[in-house]
Amino acid sequence: MFSQVNIQNSPTTVADQVGHTPLLNLRKIAAAHGVPSTVALYAKAEWFNPSGSVKDRPALSIILAAERSGQLQPGMTLLDSTSGNMGIAYAMLGAARGYQVKLTIPANASPERIAILKAYGAELILTDPLEGSDGAIVKARQIAAADPTVFYANQYDNPANWQAHYHGTAIEIWEQTRAQITHFTTGLGTSGTFVGTTRRLKQLNSEIVCISSQPDTPFHGLEGWKHMASAMTPAIYDEAAGDGNIDVRTEDAYALARELARTEGVFTGISGAGSVLGALAVARDLHHGVVVTLLPDNGFKYLSERFWQEG
Amino acid sequence: MTTIRIPTPLRTYTDGQTTVNVTGSSVTAVLNDLTQQYPALKNHLFDGDELRSFVNVYVNKEDIRALNGAATAVSEEDALMIVPSIAGGA
Numbered sequence: 001m002f003s004q005v006n007i008q009n010s011p012t013t014v015a016d017q018v019g020h021t022p023l024l025n026l027r028k029i030a031a032a033h034g035v036p037s038t039v040a041l042y043a044k045a046e047w048f049n050p051s052g053s054v055k056d057r058p059a060l061s062i063i064l065a066a067e068r069s070g071q072l073q074p075g076m077t078l079l080d081s082t083s084g085n086m087g088i089a090y091a092m093l094g095a096a097r098g099y100q101v102k103l104t105i106p107a108n109a110s111p112e113r114i115a116i117l118k119a120y121g122a123e124l125i126l127t128d129p130l131e132g133s134d135g136a137i138v139k140a141r142q143i144a145a146a147d148p149t150v151f152y153a154n155q156y157d158n159p160a161n162w163q164a165h166y167h168g169t170a171i172e173i174w175e176q177t178r179a180q181i182t183h184f185t186t187g188l189g190t191s192g193t194f195v196g197t198t199r200r201l202k203q204l205n206s207e208i209v210c211i212s213s214q215p216d217t218p219f220h221g222l223e224g225w226k227h228m229a230s231a232m233t234p235a236i237y238d239e240a241a242g243d244g245n246i247d248v249r250t251e252d253a254y255a256l257a258r259e260l261a262r263t264e265g266v267f268t269g270i271s272g273a274g275s276v277l278g279a280l281a282v283a284r285d286l287h288h289g290v291v292v293t294l295l296p297d298n299g300f301k302y303l304s305e306r307f308w309q310e311g
Numbered sequence: 312m313t314t315i316r317i318p319t320p321l322r323t324y325t326d327g328q329t330t331v332n333v334t335g336s337s338v339t340a341v342l343n344d345l346t347q348q349y350p351a352l353k354n355h356l357f358d359g360d361e362l363r364s365f366v367n368v369y370v371n372k373e374d375i376r377a378l379n380g381a382a383t384a385v386s387e388e389d390a391l392m393i394v395p396s397i398a399g400g401a
Contacts, residue, residue, distance in 0.1 A: 108367070108394050108395075129318075129392070129394045129395075130316055130317070130318040130319065130392060130393075130394065130395075131318075131319055132318065132319055132320065132395055134319060135319070217355060218320035218321070218323060218355075219318070219320040219321050219355045219356075219366075219395055220320075220365070220395075221363075221364070221365025221366075227320070230320055230323065231320075250363070250364075250365050251358070251363070251364065254364065254365075306364060306376075307364055307365075310364065
């Protein structure tokens with residue numbers, strides 16, 4: 001009785017809605033932190049992606065690449081390790097495209113993340129919280145080695161991760177700033193966002209300066225970020241891709257997350273606040289420029305953290 | 312003997328030890344003993360005299376913030392854990 005309707009100009013699947021996120025002007029936070037008025041500070045609001053984080057980009061890119069190569073076929077199980085957001089992206093896209101999703105995740109992942117993963121129907125294998133995300137990586141490798149029928153997506157080593165940002169994020173930033181971007185900075189986790197975006201931006205204009213941010217110490221509270229010197233280094237990480245690195249202290253990111261919510265109306269997660277800290281450090285030293293950073297997700301998945309009530 | 316399990320990122324500061332034996336009758340006392348044995352840990356765990364806000368300490372799988380905080384009593388049979396936040400991400 002009802003036939004398919006041809007909807008014009010509207011995304012019709014969740015995958016269609018990945019990317020094309022807004023670029024927010026952080027004018028108030030920039031002014032409050034001593035950035036000259038001749039320097040603009042912008043941030044990609046990645047929680048506008050359908051599962052709520054930047055990870056929809058690499059998850060979709062990895063799935064599409066595996067479908068093209070035949071590694072991932074209907075009815076198969078996608079396996080990976082995750083600290084939360086990548087798993088949520090896989091779980092959403094897997095449900096939409098007909099794949100089982102099996103994830104290794106440290107048992108101390110926030111309860112909000114675990115609840116979301118279960119809502120999408122993902123199978124969770126909780127790993128030792130003391131081993132962190134590296135423990136989840138080791139467990140996923142063991143499962144992949146023992147079960148050749150699964151597709152091991154391997155976000156830390158899969159080039160389709162950084163390619164999502166090379167083909168997507170970087171182009172969006174270039175177009176949204178009308179080619180005026182002078183500096184790009186964001187935090188390192190798998191490093192896919194930084195490496196992919198940086199490679200493309202530098203091809204578009206070799207003068208663009210790209211700076212990564214990392215936790216200042218191996219033991220930190222910057223969920224989603226890696227201290228590269230002490231953690232298992234992702235194969236896709238290319239230290240030579242950028243122009244430098246800024247160390248971020250956890251407590252400073254917590255304070256800025258609160259400030260962003262209260263003064264700018266931007267309710268970002270911890271890694272987003274850390275990225276803005278890095279961007280502020282870059283922007284303060286400029287006389288003119290357009291500095292762009294990226295907010296991987298919003299604060300809803302961190303509401304159980306105590307720091308929102310502090311300060 | 313009370314034990315504290317050390318998370319991977321902090322083992323650099325405990326000569327690679329995954330578990331450290333400690334003495335003391337409260338969480339504060341055993342953490343003080345831990346940082347006396349391995350002084351390089353102190354700045355990673357404490358901001359002044361306070362535990363840093365992202366440092367989670369568990370006594371027998373219970374978060375001390377749900378118990379009696381740093382004053383939580385500890386016995387020789389208890390096993391403590393210092394749990395980090397999660398890295399990975401973007």
